[in-house]
Amino acid sequence: MLVFAASDKGGTGRSVTSANIAYQCAVNGRDVCYLDFDFGSPTAAAVFDVPSALRGIDGNGLHSYLQGGVTEPRRIDVWAETEHRVLRNQPVNAGRLALFPGDRGGGEFVIGRETVRRCVTLFLRLEEEFDVVLVDLSAGRSYAMDMVLEVTARPELKQVTSRWMVFHRWTRQHVIAAAGLMFGARGILEAGAARGHDKDELAAAIRPVRAAVPDPDGALWASVPLEQASWMRACNEQLRELAAEHGIGNTRKLGAVPLEPVLQWREQLITIDDVTPGSGVANIETWLALEELSKALFDDEMWRSP
Secondary structure (H helix, E strand, O other): OEEEEEOOOOOOOHHHHHHHHHHHHHHOOOOEEEEEEOOOOOOHHHOOOOHHHEOEEOOOOHHHHHOOOOOOOOOEEHHHHOOOOOOOOOOOOOOOEEEEOOEOOOOOOOOOHHHHHHHHHHHHHHHHHOOEEEEEEOOOOOHHHHHHHHHHOOHHHOOOOEEEEEEEEOOHHHHHHHHHHHHOOOOHHHHHHHOOOOHHHHHHOEEEEEEEEOOOOOHHHOOOOHHHHHHHHHHHHHHHHHHHHOOOOOOOOOEEEEOOHHHHHOOOOOOHHHHOOOOOOOOHHHHHHHHHHHHHOOOHHHHOOO
């Protein structure tokens, strides 16, 4: 299965959330590879704590492969090369977790016929090898987004399951932007249809994911003044109405991740050690939300047309 992580704006939590979803899938026994298609800023390795690729790698990353510079992009075994103290001890029965980094300083690039052919070859090979191929795309209407829409419309990939997660924070600007990326001009649906996708089928394969969602009634906000708490609840209700009006309300969303202080301070993987009572630094609700999102990827009922 191919899973594309997209967002219309930066700072949505797209990379850190999708990396955590990949990790959760691997912990639960699935073989997972993570492709850093954020060509302008290939820094996904920082979330996985792989020091050799924090800002991409030199000369044999995804940029070099797609542009014909190398015949194979480098793959990193996260379990073996991470400096994360928990990840170095691969959980029993965990699946593989591979990272394909971009090139250091690679930047965006124009997509040509040969680039598309190479991407088709890569996706087909990895989809055969892994249970999940998670592709982290550059923010906005990028070359990366256009390329994967072109690739997945090809006859060779017609029978491969492709699913899209569109990430947004729980604010007015982000809700409007996410809906625009899904349904607006040059958005995923319009750009996909122009490249040969069936619009209804593509629409069924796109789900919004809310990140950093505050709970006005949660423990984090228990000590705020009554007036502020009331204002927050009113804002939350307004955002629910706005999301519904723009077609990304609760009936369509794949899931939501609560506001997590750990992820505000440090973009990292949330492990079971991080939520262990007495010693953990993260909230168990965050772990559970990420686990539910990883399961939702494989729940066909979640991907039926709303």
